[in-house]
Amino acid sequence: MPRRISLPRICIALGFPETETLLAHARKEFDAGERFFEFRIDYLPAPEQGVAAIRKFLSRHADCTILATCRRHQNSGKFNGSVDQQVRVLEAAIEAGAKAIDIEIESAENCVDRLESLRAQAYLLVSYHNYSGTPPLDPILRRMARVPADGYKIVTTARKPSDNYRVLALARAHPKMPMVLLAMGEMGFPTRVLSTAIGGLYTYAAPHAAGGTATGQISAHHLRHLYRVEKFTRDARVYGVIADPVRQSISPAVHNRAFQARRTDAVYLPFLVKPVQLKDFLLLAEKLPLAGFSVTIPHKQKILRYLDLIDPLARRIGAVNTVWRKAGKWRGANTDVFGIKVPLERRIRLAKATVLVAGNGGAARGAAYALSEAGARLSITGRNPDRVRALAKACDAEPLSREQAEAGTFDVLIHATPLGMYPKLDQCFFQDRIPAKLVFDTVYNPLETLLVRMAKDQGATIIPGLEMFLEQASRQFEIWTGETAPRGVMEKAALEALNGAQAAHA
Numbered sequence: 479m480p481r482r483i484s485l486p487r488i489c490i491a492l493g494f495p496e497t498e499t500l501l502a503h504a505r506k507e508f509d510a511g512e513r514f515f516e517f518r519i520d521y522l523p524a525p526e527q528g529v530a531a532i533r534k535f536l537s538r539h540a541d542c543t544i545l546a547t548c549r550r551h552q553n554s555g556k557f558n559g560s561v562d563q564q565v566r567v568l569e570a571a572i573e574a575g576a577k578a579i580d581i582e583i584e585s586a587e588n589c590v591d592r593l594e595s596l597r598a599q600a601y602l603l604v605s606y607h608n609y610s611g612t613p614p615l616d617p618i619l620r621r622m623a624r625v626p627a628d629g630y631k632i633v634t635t636a637r638k639p640s641d642n643y644r645v646l647a648l649a650r651a652h653p654k655m656p657m658v659l660l661a662m663g664e665m666g667f668p669t670r671v672l673s674t675a676i677g678g679l680y681t682y683a684a685p686h687a688a689g690g691t692a693t694g695q696i697s698a699h700h701l702r703h704l705y706r707v708e709k710f711t712r713d714a715r716v717y718g719v720i721a722d723p724v725r726q727s728i729s730p731a732v733h734n735r736a737f738q739a740r741r742t743d744a745v746y747l748p749f750l751v752k753p754v755q756l757k758d759f760l761l762l763a764e765k766l767p768l769a770g771f772s773v774t775i776p777h778k779q780k781i782l783r784y785l786d787l788i789d790p791l792a793r794r795i796g797a798v799n800t801v802w803r804k805a806g807k808w809r810g811a812n813t814d815v816f817g818i819k820v821p822l823e824r825r826i827r828l829a830k831a832t833v834l835v836a837g838n839g840g841a842a843r844g845a846a847y848a849l850s851e852a853g854a855r856l857s858i859t860g861r862n863p864d865r866v867r868a869l870a871k872a873c874d875a876e877p878l879s880r881e882q883a884e885a886g887t888f889d890v891l892i893h894a895t896p897l898g899m900y901p902k903l904d905q906c907f908f909q910d911r912i913p914a915k916l917v918f919d920t921v922y923n924p925l926e927t928l929l930v931r932m933a934k935d936q937g938a939t940i941i942p943g944l945e946m947f948l949e950q951a952s953r954q955f956e957i958w959t960g961e962t963a964p965r966g967v968m969e970k971a972a973l974e975a976l977n978g979a980q981a982a983h984a
Contacts, residue, residue: 483577483601486514487674487708488698489545491682493518493691497531503685508539510686512698516580517571518691519548520557525567529574536575545603546571547580554609561585565592572600580605586625597628603658605631612641612661615648623655629679631658633692636666639751639759643766645669649677660692664725665750667694668718671705672747675712704734710745715769717958718747720759720777725750726900726923728975729772729951735971736955739964744769751777760784760808770802770958772951775896778840785810795847796872797840800954811957814844817950818892818918819852821941826890826916829853834883834914835875836907837894838865841920845892846873859883860895880907888914891933898927900979912936922947925976944972 490507492515494500500522504515515535519528525548532544548567549555557564568579578601586593586604596602604627606618612634622630636642645661646669659678661669670681683698684690701707719729725748733746751759753776763771773781778797782788785798786807792798798810822828831854835846838860846869849856856875860866863879870877878886891914897905899921906928917933922943930940952963 483543485543485578485680487680488512488683488701489514489516489680490685490698491516491518491691491695492685493521495521495523497522497527500531501535503688504535507685507698508542510699513541514543514680516545516547516682519546519567519571520555525557529567529570532571532576533574543578544576545578545580546576549582550585553582553584554607561588565589568596572596576600578603580631582607583622583625590625593625601629602627603629603631605633608634609662611635611637612644615644619648619652629656629658633660633662636661636663638755639665639749639762642666642668643762646672646676653677662692662694664694668747668749670694670696671701671707671745672716674707675710675714681707704731705745706734706738711743713743715744716747716766717744717770718749718768719772719774720749720751721774722750722752722776724748726979728923728972731975732951732968732971733955736964736968739967740959740961742959756780756784768803772954773799773801775839781810784808791815791847795843797843799840799950800957802958812844813950813953814841815848816953817946818845819848820949821945822890822918825941830855831889833857833890833892834859834886834888835892835894836860836883838862838869839894842894843869845894846875850874857883857888884908884911884913886913890914890916890918893917893919893921893929898929899923904928906932908932912938914938916941919943920946923976923979948972
């Protein structure tokens, strides 16, 4: 009879070319509380080294579950032996104590008669990997189901946002079939968080402070404590941020901590959405479904065409940064307005104040309309003269070239371009002089940009971009949940995320 075992939710993928490195990372993860490890035997120079590593590790950590994998070179692994040799390696891994083995479908189809004996001794996982895209999956699943196994793993590469749904949908379509379902790449990251909640057997994590065996893997610590993969349920509300790039966003850290503080069954994810993929993302949002999402560069203006109802102020601005679903309709608002006005009103009377806005994108538009309505005397500059003139005309503001702006003096400067944002740390919109007494930089990553350092050197008062972020994020949270945002918790999470990012970039 095939053996049945209960697999933990997170498997640490360990693929290293040296045995001692593999064991060192396994021990470190064990000390952190992990008990499920994939030993990629094919990464080592000789298979017997991997078998010995399994035996050595389990001699001291017998309560752990080892999944042994020896993927052949022909199937994107590193093992150069035959299928027969591959099976012998897996047999040796089982004898050394491995409780589960992974064999790719290409090999499994060529040794079906030998799999039953393997399955009698260990959990047998048959796997499929596609490193180029996400093809039609039903034919693949039918192909795999012809090979008797305890579980089936389908791993593709996400090339567009809706690929995430196509992969995850297999669990809903085949609820009685034990499966591991993941999409590789940054665009496929949501599957790594959501798969176990919708019925997937487990998800993979990279060892802490080391690369994983596939793109998109993050540490188990992040999966457990930031995304709470073992806490939220199948019925959890899913939120996220859409952007390109999205990797540097601190929004997941902030909103997930806020959900945790309010004990809300929800999770917030980063969605990489390329400029031409906005329509495809909405397909994912409908089918997943998403309850709401934040919108940032470069989608704040284009998202309007896909919404059913838009807040009047957001429509006047022509930019939305907050979307949510209510009564089956997508609704949009702009909380950037409050992110600009509230911090400024703590420091200055806006009526008749002279304000220069640098930028003409979504954040700049929100700032311009908010300040115009507050009675400020507004000037706008930017790198695109035509867009500057159009925004200035709409807000009854004065359009200025960068040279004209630098030559002036204003009560307030609001910088709303991506310049200075990670990874463009050495860039600044202004070359020499910062033309204001009060400088509000909407960039928050890093906490101190080149613009802020230059402004401080000139004696200006600074409003950091984090204030804007926290104000607009708090209002997003309140729109989505109907609850008061835990602002102190959100600020602490933001600072931890930014300091962590700064340390990683150092």
